[in-house]
Amino acid sequence: MHFNDDGFGAMTRKLERLAKLNEQDRDALKNLPLARKRVAAGQHLLREGEESTTCYMLLSGYACRYKTTRTGSRQIVSFHMAGDIVDLQHLLLSRADHSIQAISDLTFAATPAAELKKVAQTHPTIAEALWRDTLIDASVFREWVLNVGRRDAKQRIAHMLCEFAARRETAGLGRPTSFELPMTQEDIADATGLTNVHVNRMLAQLAAEGLIARDKRQVEIADWDRMRRAADFDAAYLHAQAA
Amino acid sequence: MHFNDDGFGAMTRKLERLAKLNEQDRDALKNLPLARKRVAAGQHLLREGEESTTCYMLLSGYACRYKTTRTGSRQIVSFHMAGDIVDLQHLLLSRADHSIQAISDLTFAATPAAELKKVAQTHPTIAEALWRDTLIDASVFREWVLNVGRRDAKQRIAHMLCEFAARRETAGLGRPTSFELPMTQEDIADATGLTNVHVNRMLAQLAAEGLIARDKRQVEIADWDRMRRAADFDAAYLHAQAA
DNA sequence: CGTAGGTTTGACTGATCTCAAGTTTGGTGG
DNA sequence: CCACCAAACTTGAGATCAGTCAAACCTACG
CATH class of the missing domain: 1.10.10.10 (Winged helix-like DNA-binding domain superfamily/Winged helix DNA-binding domain)
Structure with missing residues (x-):
């Protein structure tokens, strides 16, 4: 399996794993405006405090999400790789509470949060898949709290x-x-x-x-x-x- | 404001704060089977590894969610109070990756996850409210990772x-x-x-x-x-x- | 009152940090 | 292809924050 595609394939494969999509669901995904982009290691996709309007499906390379204390120390809260959708929470929360940064050269497909939200509103199974993805995200954060705490x-x-x-x-x-x-x-x-x-x-x-x-x-x-x-x-x- | 009610009021107030409900949404919530229950401090609502089929809306008292390492040390990953819905992720993830415990005497309204899921599937605004709640949950976990890590x-x-x-x-x-x-x-x-x-x-x-x-x-x-x-x-x- | 759970205090230990100096690596330009 | 440079990695020595162990003291509750 390789994610060297336009983003649609990666997105579909991802969501298929999370819920049972039907033909209409797949069509809706196919019609999402996806912009394929590339950034260098170290670049930010989003900074804490900004309003986010975009969701990213990673196609190759690696990224991380992090927060900082007021004194400047950094805590990475998750790593991401090809197939991950980052920034899904910005479908419903506009202000970013963390930053997203490429830790290697990165290719990704960007889609306007509003578009993806519209698709989710009209396709309950897609909404379910995306929701489940964010719930798994949360489960990983819980494990990280345990990891760092104990x-x-x-x-x-x-x-x-x-x-x-x-x-x-x-x-x-x-x-x-x-x-x-x-x-x-x-x-x-x-x-x-x-x-x-x-x-x-x-x-x-x-x-x-x-x-x-x-x-x-x-x-x-x-x-x-x-x-x-x-x-x-x-x-x-x-x-x-x-x- | 007091949550000394049957659970419906608390649930409605909670979701009103998260999304703009309409009359049908409120009706659907009103018809949810809610069982008012009470447990003593120290009791578990759920244990890690169990299949969860219930969501809890806390009405009074306090609870926490925690995970443990294999050697037995405990990491609390969140505290909860009146108005919080705990275990929402079990609408979509069946196996609990953490335990839920009352830290004081507790009253809560229990609703079958399947029922709440059905309501969410047929009422997109309720789904949005619940989803947003779980996203805020995740944001708090991220802050806790930072708190404990840095x-x-x-x-x-x-x-x-x-x-x-x-x-x-x-x-x-x-x-x-x-x-x-x-x-x-x-x-x-x-x-x-x-x-x-x-x-x-x-x-x-x-x-x-x-x-x-x-x-x-x-x-x-x-x-x-x-x-x-x-x-x-x-x-x-x-x-x-x-x- | 007696007891168990929770809180407080003291003395000592140790895991992790800090600071500082090398060493290696990978990329860049001549 | 080599020389150079910055970033990343490695190692050492000393400092410190938080842990451990142990005892005493509260305090709520039966």
Whole structure:
């Protein structure tokens, strides 16, 4: 499966996984105005406080959502990859409470929130699929609160890696045991509530314990089952099989 | 405003705040089967892993949602009060990824998820209101990730108190500057990723600095503006004015 | 009053941060 | 193709915030 398309295919595949679409639903999606775009790593799609009028379906590359404290420290609250729809909440909440940034070069399809909202209003199954997607989003945030609040540094990082691997697999982006990290160790630190220095040490320790093997940004999870246990990772919160 | 009613009134008021209901919408809500129930502090409404088939509208008292690590430590991911609908995500996700527990004696109206889902499917404005509610939920989780990930102990606790105060006010439960905490210091610890011992010390310090005054569980925020700054609290993430 | 749960305090420990100095990597222009 | 540069990564040493353990003290409630 590859997402190297105009966005319509990716969007349809995504929503098919979340609800049982019919022909009218697919037609409605086909008629959505989708603009294919490309931004470089580091660029922002949206900044906290702005009014958002656009939804983004990621086609390739990686992005993150983050918030900052008044003193400037950054907390990444989620990572996103091909197949993810980011900014869905701006169908119903106009003001952004977080920023969205590309962490690698990124291609995405942009659609006006108003258009997607109209489609959702007239196609209950699409609304259901989108709603379910935002609910899964929320479930992931809950797990992150647990991760940052109650796991130690090594576990947090291991858990983040497991989630990344599992979501890549669900999205059809490759095997979960071997992948290239798109984010810096500083990004990992900002996602786990740690410092880049400590992330570096913990990654080294995970490698020393034989849980992962590293080469540059390439990561291989050497023993998925031990890793899963070390990370306290249980994929249930990803609600991957919908329902 | 008081929520000492059968649940219908509370539910209607809640949704009116989230979207513009019409007469049919209100009628549909009126016909929802609502069972008024009461549980004691400490009781569970739902446990992680269970299939949930019920949504709860809280009428009085307080509840929390929490998750646990495999080793048993607990992370509270949200607090809830009169007017909140908890477990809305079980309209679309059957398996609970967290537990729901009463932290004080609690009265609530229970409605079968399937019934509420049916109403949402046939009344787009109700669906929109409920969806928006879950999106605000998600926004609060994001703030909690930031709180636990990037603020120090004193700020975390101060922020939690500010949120509690602000939400009480929005829900019409009284002035934000003076209230009784329903939760123990251990609960606060589990919500902020700290230990009960450290929570105790930080509360003492907040009091020593004149930000709050305490008497048992009674808390008065002595200087809201200083408190807000100390807590790095900005209510925008609560999306209280809907839109 | 007796008891259990909750709160407070003290002394010590330790995980993670901070600061600082290298080292490696990947991209860019000559 | 190489030299250079900035960004990312790595390592070390010392500081600190928050945790642990343990004991005492409240206080609500039976």
